[in-house]
Amino acid sequence: MNKIKYIYKTLLKEYGKQNWWPTILSLDKEGLSLPKKLTQSVCVYDNKNYSYPKTEKQKFEICLGAILTQGTNWVAVEKSLINLSKLNVINPNKILRINEEQLKEAIKPSGYYNQKAKYIVEFTNFFIKLNARTPTREELLSVKGIGKETADSILLYAYKQPVFVIDAYTRKLFGFSKNIEYDKIRIKFEKALPKDYRIYNEYHALIVAKGKSNKNLFAKQTKGNL
DNA sequence: AGCCAGGCTACCG
């Protein structure tokens, strides 16, 4: 067994299945009326058999989350998503109908709100044009505001495509320095694992769980030499 | 009081 697989099994044993992507769509009204200070995730993890997402609306929420979480902690993203949900605009056609100021206000908690509002509008137009078709990676990357990690998160978690997501935690945990190309690392993981979106889904989620726990990093053992 | 959080773009040499 290669190191990448071994570490996967170790993480799975330590943290258990993560059932990503977290979503607020299945929260009831009570779940949406939260205290001002939200300090931990209230998202529902409802992907036990990897059947999620099914509807376009669910896919759209995942895409919004992927954009909103750029450089931002996830709980802040949930606040923004809850704001959008209260406005009843987690829906591509509806979100274009509110003005940009309202959109900015709603997503303020997750930071960079001027940029992200523009990114969301651009992406939403793109999403509508897809007309329920699965986008290619190149198409996603051509949208302003969608970089490699965001594109791959969307492909993997919204469209169940077998693309491994590389993020800051992956680099930190495995000891890949910043100047190592994103795609090089991605291909390394993809080659070491069965081409199965369910495994990529779990593995990236486990890396985030490990990264958040911020302990027992194994960068020293691997130093990027996987 | 600083540091950090599931990045991306634009621009620099």
Added chain:
DNA sequence: CGGTAGCATGGC
């Protein structure tokens, strides 16, 4: 090319 400033909020 590789490297980095700027973008912004909130919790610790």
